[in-house]
Amino acid sequence: MLNHLLFNKRCTTGVCAVVVAVLATVAPVAWSQSQVSYTMLEVEAIAAQGPWPMAMPADVGNELSGKLWAEKLGETLFHDPSLSSNQAISCATCHQIENGFSDQLPVAIGLEKGVRNTQGLLDVGLQRWFGWDGGADSLWSASIRPMLNKHEMGLDISSLGNALRDNKVFMSAVETHASDIIFNGQPVRATADLNDEQLVVVAGKSMAAFMRTLQSEATEFDLFRVALLENNVEAQAAYSNSAKRGLKIFIGEANCRMCHFGASFSNAEFHDTGRPFFTGVGQVDPGRYTGIQRVKNDPFNLLGQYAVGSSDVDKLKTSEVKLGQINWGQWRTPSLRNLAHTAPYMHDGSLQTLRDVVDAYVNIDTDRLHAQGESILKPLNLNEVQRNDLVEFLLSLSVK
Amino acid sequence: MAQVNIMPIYNALTSVSKAIVLAGIALGTLVSTSIHAQSDSLPIADVHIHYSHDSVELTPPERVIEIMREANLKFALVSSSDDNGTQLLSELAPDLIVPGLRPYRRRGETGTWFTDPDALEYVELLLVNNQYATIGEFHLYGSDAELPIPKRIVELAEEYNLILHAHSDADAVERLLAQSDSVKVIWAHSGFDSPEDISAMLSKHNRLWADLAFRGEVGSGGLSDAWRKLFEDHPTRMMLGTDTYTPERMYFIPDHAAGARTWLNTLPADLAANVAWRNGFNLIMPVWEANRKTAAATMIQPLDACKLEDADNAVLLEGDRYKVLLKTQAALEVSKQATVNVTLCGDVSKVSSFKLDASMPAHGHGTNYTPSVSIDQQSQNMINYNVDGVVLHMPGNWQWDIEIQDDAGSEVLEQAFIVK
Numbered sequence: 068m069l070n071h072l073l074f075n076k077r078c079t080t081g082v083c084a085v086v087v088a089v090l091a092t093v094a095p096v097a098w099s100q101s102q103v104s105y106t107m108l109e110v111e112a113i114a115a116q117g118p119w120p121m122a123m124p125a126d127v128g129n130e131l132s133g134k135l136w137a138e139k140l141g142e143t144l145f146h147d148p149s150l151s152s153n154q155a156i157s158c159a160t161c162h163q164i165e166n167g168f169s170d171q172l173p174v175a176i177g178l179e180k181g182v183r184n185t186q187g188l189l190d191v192g193l194q195r196w197f198g199w200d201g202g203a204d205s206l207w208s209a210s211i212r213p214m215l216n217k218h219e220m221g222l223d224i225s226s227l228g229n230a231l232r233d234n235k236v237f238m239s240a241v242e243t244h245a246s247d248i249i250f251n252g253q254p255v256r257a258t259a260d261l262n263d264e265q266l267v268v269v270a271g272k273s274m275a276a277f278m279r280t281l282q283s284e285a286t287e288f289d290l291f292r293v294a295l296l297e298n299n300v301e302a303q304a305a306y307s308n309s310a311k312r313g314l315k316i317f318i319g320e321a322n323c324r325m326c327h328f329g330a331s332f333s334n335a336e337f338h339d340t341g342r343p344f345f346t347g348v349g350q351v352d353p354g355r356y357t358g359i360q361r362v363k364n365d366p367f368n369l370l371g372q373y374a375v376g377s378s379d380v381d382k383l384k385t386s387e388v389k390l391g392q393i394n395w396g397q398w399r400t401p402s403l404r405n406l407a408h409t410a411p412y413m414h415d416g417s418l419q420t421l422r423d424v425v426d427a428y429v430n431i432d433t434d435r436l437h438a439q440g441e442s443i444l445k446p447l448n449l450n451e452v453q454r455n456d457l458v459e460f461l462l463s464l465s466v467k
Numbered sequence: 468m469a470q471v472n473i474m475p476i477y478n479a480l481t482s483v484s485k486a487i488v489l490a491g492i493a494l495g496t497l498v499s500t501s502i503h504a505q506s507d508s509l510p511i512a513d514v515h516i517h518y519s520h521d522s523v524e525l526t527p528p529e530r531v532i533e534i535m536r537e538a539n540l541k542f543a544l545v546s547s548s549d550d551n552g553t554q555l556l557s558e559l560a561p562d563l564i565v566p567g568l569r570p571y572r573r574r575g576e577t578g579t580w581f582t583d584p585d586a587l588e589y590v591e592l593l594l595v596n597n598q599y600a601t602i603g604e605f606h607l608y609g610s611d612a613e614l615p616i617p618k619r620i621v622e623l624a625e626e627y628n629l630i631l632h633a634h635s636d637a638d639a640v641e642r643l644l645a646q647s648d649s650v651k652v653i654w655a656h657s658g659f660d661s662p663e664d665i666s667a668m669l670s671k672h673n674r675l676w677a678d679l680a681f682r683g684e685v686g687s688g689g690l691s692d693a694w695r696k697l698f699e700d701h702p703t704r705m706m707l708g709t710d711t712y713t714p715e716r717m718y719f720i721p722d723h724a725a726g727a728r729t730w731l732n733t734l735p736a737d738l739a740a741n742v743a744w745r746n747g748f749n750l751i752m753p754v755w756e757a758n759r760k761t762a763a764a765t766m767i768q769p770l771d772a773c774k775l776e777d778a779d780n781a782v783l784l785e786g787d788r789y790k791v792l793l794k795t796q797a798a799l800e801v802s803k804q805a806t807v808n809v810t811l812c813g814d815v816s817k818v819s820s821f822k823l824d825a826s827m828p829a830h831g832h833g834t835n836y837t838p839s840v841s842i843d844q845q846s847q848n849m850i851n852y853n854v855d856g857v858v859l860h861m862p863g864n865w866q867w868d869i870e871i872q873d874d875a876g877s878e879v880l881e882q883a884f885i886v887k
Contacts, residue, residue: 344715349530351718392683392726395719434574435713437681 103311105295112318114296117330119289123192126206126279127381128374130249131272133279137247140240141277144270149230151220153178158213158274161185167408168281173416177219182346184416187409190402192279195335195384199398199414200358204385205374207275208367211267228263231270241269249375264366268373283405287463288314306463313460316453321428325443332403332464339397340444341435342413342427354414355397359390407465421458429454509731509739510541511724512747514632515604515655515680515708518545518552519574522714528555531717535563538721541744544708544751546604546632548574550593565755567601567632568593570620577606577634581616590620594627595847598762600755603632604655612642621646628758630751637668644672651750653706656680662697669701676750680708686730695734702738706747772849773812782867784880789813789871791880793823799886802860807838809852811871816847820872823854825865833868835860859886 105113131137144150148157161175162168168188175185183199191197197209213219214227222230231237238258241248245255250265261269287306294302317323328334337355346352362368362385369377369385398414412418418427429447436444449457518531535543546567547553557564570586571577580586590602602624607617612635624631625647633640634655643652657665657677665677679685685694698705709716709723731739773790775783781794792810799805809823821840826833836858844851859865869880 343713345525349526351715353715353718356719356722389688390726391687392681392719392723395722396713396715434577437710437712 117292119285119330121330126275128205128369128377129207129272129275130375131276136244137273137276141273144274150214152222156220162188167405169409173411178221179218181218182352183414188278189281189283189405193331200354201399202358202361204362204369207272210274211271211367224263228266231266284466309456309459310463313456316457321447326400327403333400337397337399341431344396353395355394404464407462421461425454425457508539509728510539510744512541512744513709514544514678514706514747515710516543516545517547517711519548523552525714526717528559532560534720538724566599568599570605581611581614587616598758600751601630601632604634606634607639608636609638612639624650662693666697666700669704676704678706678708680710690730690733702741703746705742772810784882786878786880788878801862805857807854807857811850815850817873822870824868828866862886
C-alpha cells in the first residue's frame with residue numbers, strides 16, 4: 068500500500084522530519100501559528116489515506132451496474148413513493164440529497180420509527196458490506212431491504228411486484244433493455260414472464276446502479292495530501308493549521324486511522340467503539356451479530372440465484388463470514404467523508420456533533436471494552452485546542 | 468465506610484421453597500446420565516454473569532430471569548458490581564441464581580481493588596450478611612496475588628467455604644492456590660491461554676477449574692482438535708460462561724448458549740453435558756447448598772427484624788449500639804402473667820447477657836418475679852428472646868428496664884408504658 072509514495076525520500080530514517088512550512092512570513096510564534104511538521108512515518112500514513120477520488124468498482128452480482136439506462140431508471144425509482152405501502156415514502160424521504168443523502172434525524176422515521184441512523188449514500192459503492200451491521204453483501208440487495216422493511220417502506224414481495232408492474236416508466240425500461248437483464252443464466256425474453264421477485268430484483272439492481280454514481284469530490288484534505296506528497300509548500304498553505312494538527316492527532320496518538328483507514332476512511336470492517344446499543348427497555352440492537360445472521364439468510368445475497376456474474380472470490384465473504392461472540396455490538400466503521408452534512412452521528416444518531424464524537428472517544432469507557440478485546444481504543448489526553456483541531460480535520464474531509 | 472446494599476435475608480417462607488427446589492436439583496443429578504448432547508435444549512450452566520449497577524438500571528431483574536430461562540440455563544453464577552444486582556436476581560429466582568461476591572462496588576475497580584481497603588471492608592461486610600458460593604470474578608495478575616488484600620480474600624474463602632473466581636494469568640492463579648491447601652479456583656476465561664497451556668495448568672493443579680467466557684474462538688468454525696483434546700483430557704474441569712461485561716450483553720446469554728450447543732453437539736453426549744453444565748454443577752452446587760443451608764438455619768428473620776409494624780402491642784427501643792423490639796400477644800393486664808417476645812438487633816455476636824425487667828419508677832419497685840429468658844432464634848445480627856413469666860401487679864406507670872452486656876460494657880435502655 069505504501070510502495071507508490073510520491074514524497075521526496077531524501078531522509079531515510081523516521082527521526083528525520085519532513086518539515087511542512089506554513090507561510091514564510093509567519094510573525095508571532097503562537098501555537099496556532101507555528102509550523103506543523105510530519106515525520107516520514109506520518110507522511111506515509113497520510114499518503115495511505117488517499118488517493119481521492121477512487122475508481123468505483125462494479126456492484127457485485129449486479130449485471131446492471133454501470134448501465135446508463137439502469138442508472139437513470141434507478142434514480143427515478145429512488146424518488147418514487149409508490150414503492151411504499153402508504154404511497155408516501157420513497158428512498159429520498161430519508162436519503163435527502165441536500166443532507167448528504169441522510170435525514171438529520173437520530174434514527175430514521177419511515178412508516179414507523181426505526182432504531183438506526185440513516186446512512187449517507189455518497190461513495191456508498193466503495194463499501195464491501197452494507198448497513199451499519201453489514202446485513203447486506205451487495206449494494207443491490209441493500210436497496211431491496213428498505214422496500215420490504217416494515218419500519219421503512221413496508222411492502223411485501225407480491226405488493227411490490229404489483230406496484231412495479233403498474234409503473235409504466237419501470238416496465239418500459241425493462242422491456243427496452245430486457246436483453247441486459249439475466250435470470251437463470253439467460254437474458255430475459257418476455258417481460259410478461261417476470262415474476263414478482265424478479266421484478267423486485269431488477270428494481271434493486273437499478274437503484275444500486277444509480278447509487279454507484281454518487282461520488283464525492285476531492286476535499287481540502289485531498290488537496291493537502293497531494294501537496295504534501297509533491298512537496299508543494301505553497302499549496303500546503305491552503306490547509307488550515309488546525310486541520311494539519313488534527314490530522315497529526317488522527318494518524319498519531321489518537322490511533323483513529325487503525326479503523327478509519329484508506330482513502331474512504333473506513334477499513335470496511337466491524338468494531339466495538341464502546342457505544343451503547345439499547346433501543347428501548349429490555350431491547351438491544353446487537354449490530355454485526357444480527358447482521359451476519361441477516362446476510363446469511365437473505366435470499367438476495369451473493370450466494371443466491373439472483374447474483375449474476377459474481378465470482379467465487381466475490382462470494383467468499385458471504386460464505387465464509389463467521390458468527391462469533393465478538394460480533395455482539397459491533398458496527399461497520401463508517402467512512403469519515405462528507406460528515407459535515409450527515410449529523411447526527413453513530414449507528415443510533417446518539418451524538419449530535421463531531422465535537423461530541425471526539426469527546427466520546429476522548430472519554431471512552433474502557434469498561435465497556437472487554438479487558439481482552441481490541442485494545443486500540445483508550446481514553447485520550449487531548450486538550451480543548453487539540454479536540455477542536457481533530458474536528459477541523461474531520462470537517463476538511465467534506466466538500467464545502 | 469463502604470456503601471453497602473444489604474438485601475433482606477430470606478424469610479422462613481422462601482427458605483422452604485428453596486429446600487424444595489434443591490430437592491429438584493438433586494434429582495437432576497440422578498437422572499443426568501440419560502441426557503443426550505444432540506438435544507437443542509441441552510441445559511447450560513453459565514458461570515460468568517455480571518448484573519452490575521448500570522445493567523440494573525437498564526434491564527429489570529424480571530427480564531434478566533426471563534432471558535436466562537429462555538436460554539435454558541441450569542443455573543447462573545452471578546457476581547455483580549455492586550452486589551445489589553446479584554441479590555435482586557437471587558431473590559427472584561433462587562432456583563436459578565447462585566450468588567458470587569465481587570469485590571467491586573462499581574464497574575471500573577478492576578485495577579484498584581487489590582490495594583483498596585474499602586473494597587475489602589465491603590467484602591467482609593457482605594460476607595457477614597449474605598451467602599455466596601464464590602468470591603470473584605476479580606482481576607489479579609502476577610505477584611499482586613501476594614498483596615495483603617488478595618491474601619485476606621483467600622483466608623475469607625477458606626473461612627466462608629467459597630470458591631475463588633479469578634480473572635488472572637497463570638502466575639497469579641498459582642500464587643492463589645499456594646496460599647491455601649483447600650481453596651478451589653475457577654480460572655475465568657481460562658486465562659486467555661491456549662488449550663495446551665490450560666491443559667498443563669489443570670494437570671498440575673487439582674483444585675483448579677476453568678471457564679470459557681469470552682473465548683469466542685472455541686468452536687468457532689468447528690471445534691478444533693486442540694480444544695477437543697483439552698475437553699477429553701480434563702472432562703470434569705471445563706465450564707461455560709457468557710461474561711455480561713456490558714449491560715447490553717445480558718441479551719447475549721441465549722445466543723451464547725445456542726452457540727455453545729452447536730459445538731458441544733459434536734462431542735460425545737456425556738462429555739458435552741459435562742462441559743455444558745455438569746462440571747459447573749458438581750463444583751459449585753455442593754458449596755452453594757452447604758452455604759445457603761447454614762443461612763437457612765441461622766437467618767430465619769429478616770435483617771430489619773427490629774421494625775415496628777404493629778404499634779398496639781409492640782414498642783421499639785433504640786440505643787446507641789442496639790435496637791430492641793418488645794412484643795406481646797395482647798395488651799398487658801394487671802397481674803396477668805404474660806410472655807414478652809424480645810428482638811435484639813445489632814452486632815449481637817459480642818452480647819454476653821441480656822436482662823429485661825419492669826419497674827414502677829414512682830413507687831421505687833420492680834416486679835415480684837424474675838422472668839425467665841430463653842433464646843428463640845439467633846443470627847449474626849439479631850437475637851430473638853422469649854421472656855416468660857412477666858407479671859405486672861399494679862395499674863399505673865411502668866417502665867421497661869433493659870440491660871445488654873457485651874465486651875464494650877453495658878447498654879441500658881428504658882421505656883415508659885402504662886398498664887390499665
